[in-house]
Amino acid sequence: MSDKPASPFYRGYVLFILVVVYTFNFIDRQIVGILAVPIKSDLGLSDTQLSLMGGLAFALFYTFLGIPIAMLADRRSRTWIMTVALAVWSAMTAACGFAQNFLQLFLARLGVGVGEAGGVAPAYSLIADYFPPEKRARALSIYSFGIPVGSALGILLGGVLTSYLGWRAAFIIVGLAGLAIAPVFRLTMREPKRGGFDGDGAVTTPAKVSDVVSTLVQKPSFWGLSLGAASSSMMGYGLIFWLPSFFVRSFGEALPGFFAWMPDALVPANAGPVLYASYFYATVLLLGGIAGIWLGGVMADRYGPERKAAYALVPAAAFIATVPFFIVGVLANSLWIAFPAFLGLQALSLVWLGPVLTAFQQLVQPNMRATASAVFLFINNLIGIGLGNLIIGAISDSLKAVYGDESLRYAILSGIIFYVIAATLFIITAPRLKKDWAS
Template structure:
C-alpha cells in the first residue's frame, strides 16, 4: 500500500501520486494569489473599494468553498478520491478563466464564488490519498511536500500574474491560468489511482458519525480554530501585501511580483518542509510535537511580521518578512497530519473536510474582508498607509492561534488514533 515505486494493478507509486497532487495544489494557490497581485489594476478597472475587493478575495471564495468541502469529502470517501480532485480542478479552473471577462463587482464576486465551489473538492481528498499512500512515519513529510503547493503557488501566481498583466492585461492573466488548469485535469485523472479500500471500510462512514467522533475530541476544536486564526492573517496578508508594497514603497507591478514571489518561494518552502520534517522526527516519541511546532512558529511570526510590515525601506523589509513567511506556514504538515489521526482511515477525507470547514470559514471568510474594511476605516487617519496598519493590527490573530495550539498539546496525545494494519 505504501510503496514508492510502481505498484500492483497499474497504480502509480506514492512519489508519482504526491508529485501530481503537488502540481494540482500549486494550481489551487496560483488561482488564489493571482487576485492579490492584480488588486490595483482590477480595482481601478472595476471601481472597487478596499472592502469590496476584500469581499471578492475572501468572502466570495469562502462561502461555498467552506460549506461544500464536507459533502465533497464524503463523496470522495464513498467513490473515488482521484476523480473528485480531477473534477474539482476542471471546475475551479473554468471559473478562474471566467474571472478574466468580469465587467463589474457582482459578476467578479459570482465567478470567485464558482472558483470556491471547485476548490472545495481538492484538498481534503488529497490529504486522504497521501495518508493512504504513505506510512505514518513518513506522513507529515509527505503532507509537507504536498503543502509546498501553497508557497510555490503563491509565488507563481504573484510572478506570473504580474508579468502577464504588465505585458498584456489583468484579464489575460486569469484566462491563461484557467485554461492551463483545465488541460491538467484529464492528465491528472489518467495518472492517479485510488488505493483499494479494505473490506471493512468499503463504505465511508456518514458525516454525522465522523463529526461525532471529532466533536468529542478537544484537540480537533483547538487545532481547527487555531489554524483558522492563522489563516485569517495568512489569507488576508496574501491578498493585501502586494498592495501594501505598492502604496508604501511605490513599487510597480513587476517589482512587487519579484519582491513578493521571492519571499513566498524561499520562506514558504523552507517553512513548510521544516514543519513536516521536524514533526515526523520529534513526533515519533511525543505526538504533542505536532501541536508544539506550530505554537513556536506562530509566536515568532507576530513580531517579525510587524517589524517587516513597518520597515522604512524595501532592503530592510525583505529579510524581516522572509522569517514570518516561513513561520506562518510551518503548521501545515504537522496539523494536517494530526487531523488524519483523530479518526480511522476510512473517515480521513471527511475529517479533513470538517477541519477545513472551520479553518476556511474563519480564515478565508473573515481575513481578507476584515483587512480591507479596516483599511477603509483608517484611511482618514493614515491615508495611503492605512492598509499597512490594518495588516499589522490583524497580526493579533497569530498570537491567539499560538495560545489555542498550546492548549491542544496535551489532548492531542490522548486523542491520537494510531494506524491499524
Template structure:
C-alpha cells in the same frame, strides 16, 4: 460507484501520486493567489474599494469553498477520491478563466464563487490519498511536500500574473492560468488511482512498500461529526489554524497592495518582491514543519501542536518589523523569516487531523477541519484587513493598510495559545494506524 481495485503500476506508486497531487495543488494556489497581485489593476478598471476587493478575495471564494468541501469529501470517501479531485480541477480552472470576462463587481464576485465551488473538492480528498499511500511515521513530511503547493503556487501566481498584467492585460492572466489547469486534468486522472484494496505480495516493491487494507466499512457522516465533536484537540487545532489563517490569508492578499502604496513599487517589482518571499520563505517553512513534526512527534504527539505554537509567537515581531519598515531591502528580509514560520504549522497539524479518525473517514475529517479553517481564516481575514483599512483611512490616510496589517498580528498570538491548548488532549485523542 465503487472504488477501483489497486494495482501496483508506475502511475500508482506513492511518489508519482504525491507529485501529481502537488502539481494540482500548485494550480489551486495559482488560481487563488493571482487575484492578490491583480488587485490594483482590477480595482482601477472596475472601480472597486478595498472592502469590495476584500469580499472578492475572502467571502466570495470562501463561502462555498468551505461549506461544499464537507459533502464533496464525504462523496470522495464513498466513491473515488481521484475522480472528485479531477472534476474539481476542471471546474475551478474554468471559472478562473471566466473571471477575465467580468465587467463589474457582481460578475467577478459570481465567478469567484465558481472558483470556490471547484476548489472545494480538491484538498481534503488529497490529504486522504496521501494518508493511504504513506505510513504514519512519514506522513507529516509527505503532507509537507504536498503543502509546498501553497508557496509554489502562490509565487507562480504572483510572478506570472504580475508579468502578464504588466505586459498584456489582467484579463489575459486569468485566461492563461485557467486554461492551463483544464489541460492538466486528464494527465492527473491517468496517473493517480485510489488505493483501497490490497495488492498481491508480488505487486509490492521497495519503492512501493505500504500495504493497503481491504475496502473499509463506510462510516456514517453523523458518526464522524460526533467523534470529532468530542475531541478537544480537534477544536483547538481547527480554531488555532483558523486564527493563523485569518492573518496569513490577509497578509498574503494585501501585501502586494501595501508594497505599491507604501513602498512605491511597480506591479512587476511587487510581483518579484512578493514572489521571492512566498517561494523562499514558504518552501523552507513547509519542509521544516514537516520534518520537525515527524521527528518530535515520534517522541511526543503533543509536538504536532507545540511546534506551530512556537512558530507563531516568533513570527509576530518579525512581521511587525517588516510592515513598519521604511526600507524595501530590510522589509524583504524581515518578511522572509516570518513567512517561513507562518507555514510551519501545515505538516504537523494536517498530520494530526488525519490521526483523529480511522482511515476510512480521513477525507471527511479533513473537510470538517477545513470548513472551520477556511470559513473563518480565508472568508474573514481578507475582508477584515480590507474593511479595517477603510475604517482607518481617515486617521492614517494612505498608510491605513499598513496599520490594518499591524493590528491584525494579534491573531497570531491567539493562534499560538490555541495550539498550545491542543497539545495535552492530542496525546489522548490520537488514533494510531492499524
C-alpha cells in the same frame, strides 16, 4: 482501485502530480492578490469590495460544499472527484477574465470556490493511503509546497501577464492551463486501497455522518487545532491578498531601485510598481514558504511519533517567533529591511501545516479522513479566507482618512494578534493529543 502497494517511484509521482494540482489551486486562488491593483482601478472598487471579491466570494461555496464533497470522497473515487474539481475551478478562473463589473467578478469567484471545494480534502486522504504514518508529515509537507509555489506563481504570473497583456488575460491564461492538466491527472493517478498502511484493525467501510460527528465531538484536540489554524489563516490569507497592494502603496517608488540588478529582458519598458511588487512578494512566498513547511514536516516526523504533543507545540513555537518579524517587516521604511523580515515571517507562519495536517489524519479512522479534513477546512477557510481579507480591508478603509495610502500598513499590523491567539490555542491543545490519537 489498486490493492497492490505502490512502488517508491510511483509514490514520488503521486506527490508530484498532487503538488502540481495544488499549485494550480493556489495560483487560481491567490492571483487576485496582485491583480487587485489593476482591477480596483479598472472597475472602480473600494478596498472592502476587493476583500469581498477576494475572500468571501471564494469562501462561501468553498467551505459549505467541502464537507458533502469530502463525504462523497470517503465513499467514491477520490481521483475522479479531484479531476472534476480541477476542471471546474480552472474554467471559472478563466471566466473571471470576462467580468465587466463587481457582481460578475464576485459570481465568477464563487464558481472558483465551487470547484476548489473538492480539491484538497480528497488529496489529504489519498496521501494518507499512499504513505505510512512515520512518513506522512513529510509527505503532507511536500504536498503543502503547492501553497507557497502556487501563491508565488499566482503573484508572479499575475504581475507579468498584467504588465504585458492586462489583468483579464492573466485570468484566462492561468485558467486554461489548469484545464489542460485535468486529463493528465485523471489518466495517471490511481486510486489506492483505503487504510492500507494502518493495520488490520483500520476501519475502511464508509462512515455515517452521525459517526463522523460523534467521533469529532469526542476529540477536543481536533477543535483546538482547527481554531488555532483558522486564527493563523486569517493573517495568512489576509497577507497573501493584501501585501502586494501594501508594497505598491507604501514602497511603490522604491521597488524599481530594489530590482536595479534585474536584466532588462525581465522588465518591460512600461513596467510599473505592480510588476516589481509581484517579483518581490513571489520571492518571499516561494523561499520562505518552502523552508517553513519543510521544517515543520521534518520536526513533526522527528518528535511527533514519541510525543504527540509536538504536533501542536512545534507550530505554537513558530507562531510566537513570528511576532518580531511581523513588526519589523510591516513598520520597515526600507525594502532591504522588509525583505528578510517578511521572509522569516513567511517561513514561520507556515510551519504548522505538516504537523497539524498529519495530526488530523491520525485523529480519525481511514474511513472518515476526507470528511474530517473537510470539517477542518470548513472552519479554517470560512474564518481564514472569509474574515481575514475582509477585516484588513475594512480597517484600511476606516483608517484612510487619517493615514491615506499608509492606512493599509496599520491595518495589517493590527492582525498580529491572530498569530498570538493561534499559538495560545495550540499550547492549550497539546496535552490532549495523546488521548485523542486513533489507534
